[in-house]
Amino acid sequence: MDFTDGRLVYRPGDDGYEEEIAGFQTGFTQRPAIVFAAGSADDVVAAVSYAAQAGLPVGVQATGHGLPGSSEGGVLISTRRMDSVRVDADARTVTVGAGVRWGRVVEAAAAHGLAPLNGSAPGVGAVSYTLGGGLGILAREFGYAADHVRWLDVVTADGTLRHVTAESEPELFGGLLGGGANLGVVTALETGLVPVARLYGGAIEFDGREVDPARVLRAYEAWSRTVPDELTSSVAALVYPDMPQLPPHLRGRYLITVRVACTGSEAAGERLVAPLREIGPAVSDSLREMPYTESHTIHSDPDFPHSYYGDSVVVGELDVEAACELLALTGPAAGKMHVVQINQLGGALAKPAGNAVPYRDAGWLVRVLSPFDPADGTDLDAVRAVHERAFGLFAPGAVGRSLNFAFAAGERGDGLYDTETRKRLAGLKAMYDPANLFRRNYGVS
Template sequence: MALSDPLAQRLTFRPGQEGYEDEIAGFQTGFTQEPDIVVAASDADDVVAAVRYAAEAGLPVGVQATGHGLPDAARGGVLISTRRMDSVEVDAAARTVRVGAGVRWAHVVAAAAEHGLAPLNGSAPSVGVVSYTLGGGVGILAREFGYAADHVRSVDVVTADGELRHVTAASEPELFWGLLGGGANLGVVTALEIGLVPVARLYGGALAFDGREVDPAALLRGYAAWTETVPDELTSSVAALVYPDVPQLPPHLRGRYLVSVRIAYTGPAEDGERLVAPLRALGPTVSDGLREMPYAESHTIHNDPDFPHAYYGDNLMLTELDLAGAERLLALTGPAADHMHVVQLNHLGGALARPVGHDNAVPHRAAAWAVRLLSPLEGTDRAALRELYARAFAPLAPHAVGRSVNFALAGGDRPDGVYDADTQKRLAGLKATYDPANLFRRNYGVG
């Protein structure tokens, strides 16, 4: 089909054209997009034109802002690049922020901080706000305030019929429900209005233990017991990885097996010191970065990598943590492994498990833990990682209720378990209504 009128005046790129490779480049380099045409959207009108063009041509539609959570490589079709839609408007009196489709969390955190407010962002400032929120969004303050999706006030979305809709819980309650948790299955979101919380500072950071000097299993048992004593105002996780012995890393990290506990607590620093005392008693630390900090520095708690790379990952949402199974996971992915792996255990519960004022499609609220496994793809392949992941997750499976949409990065290998049966059925009904031709199919499907 020749380039039709809806795109004639739009910024587009085709394979082989200068700028095409830069436009499709994202944070995830292991599963890349290779569309027939990229529409570089600057506003909602560009998105409308792209969707109408794709619908007329019978082409699938993909969306990319930062390219962190691609479910798989994709060829052909139309890719809508939203990185230029980067407006951020804070309404301090209403405690809300309106963000464009291409905005990253770093920009929202900085803008909200000027007013003593904070968004419910995740650990990495380079992640896109929209895709994170549509998947639910488990952030660093999640136990106190719940999922990021729980705080959305309105969604501007272009549906498969090429119409731009302003959707709220009052105007279109069923579509609003499905968009929040349903990912990109129902349309292309051009803007979100999200509630902010009155947090200007927190007590947090990381305690890092040497996993060769302190028994990781003992650390895990101590941490799990400790989580049963903490208030909802404290959100935490554990990460374990063997750092590669490469000159690009600081000498104190090269080749070291570190087990780190990451903390974010919104109460007074003196109370935070009291709460973490049992963790410090678990053994000598390699580093202790716990401190009071402005919320704008909260990204230093996790220090997630900020450079594009190829990775593979998966996760389980658990009703309870089987310590023997978790210890087996650590054993398979620690120093004895022949490849680098990152294990993360997120303590959930609190506000994540409570009902919200406006119901949404975020699944698995009964989960008390999230277990994530992430592996660089360099030096290995999917088949080897699939086999390892199956062995690593098997002991934990009896307590699994499903998988998180945000962290289901396994290249489309395992579409199962992302939604529970009731949520899947309800989303499928919405899909049949709003996207009967399955235009938006480059994600974890619900139809």
């Protein structure tokens, strides 16, 4: 490592370089020519200015969950050291640095009986998640995380640190929220908190070899049409590998899981989920009242780095028969592990907000994530072929894709925005980043 103008910098071959570029995604790699280990907004200004003068592309990494693909050369700005969290309980807001993970924000807010609009995994970066829209566990009640942002500090391609609000720079403010990392490097933001200290939620799991997965899916879709906006849910399906690292009850099982989160009372929650318990015998049932700090147990997302490829399709209405075909395609007969998740949208997600989060009229999000490892014979082209077939099932009703759930699918920029939103973002890109400095992401130009 070395210091460039007093900044902590790593280059290939330096001690610490590999550790600095390592992220959650291990299947796709970044090999930047220089890494700025940013500890402040001034460090980010220096990194962007350096890249601009050298004509080098810029990438940004907090946790490395959502890499658009492999890359060589250029500048990487590592923000993991920018991990400040400051709660204003009276204003019900939290200010977070660019490298903060949601788990820390949840804990800090909980001390005041408040909660952020975080996603399912506590290890995901709060800022990058929010810039992609942010579909959280209470999304149907409160909307996208991006809808609650009050201000952002961002370094644009000219090396200027801007404090951006809806009043000061409304177009840039709206474009940053939903536009990902296309317009600059966000160093901090302030967002609203909600008065939630406890919730009713959890998961109910069915063995897909004992209970027909199509039966579970049809029952879930019918049930979803009866629930209030205060309830957010999804259904997931995957075949767990038979590995000793997994708990015994998961090894080799094909599980269809309904996940639920709602802010009503335990009694109200029990009434709402009663139809789910009638679907068939459950492998496990963790539905209960819980403190918000335990909300990550609803999904129990893996917390260890691994290799995966993932994408999504947003649809107006869920074609249940297509969804049943999807489960058949990705279930035990697939021979490889594929994780399917189908999220009910609607509710507050449909409310206009003036930012760049698209497809607010859509009713459903269908996601497929596929772990892969060339070392065990998993071919990425084969994984892509499964995804092409999977998402092809929904093509007649598809309206687009979700930026938050494009995992290393950087070669496909289509569908992430509707035509008008993409045109708007392209105009902002031409204004704030005409040289396309920030191109190590899902582009909009």
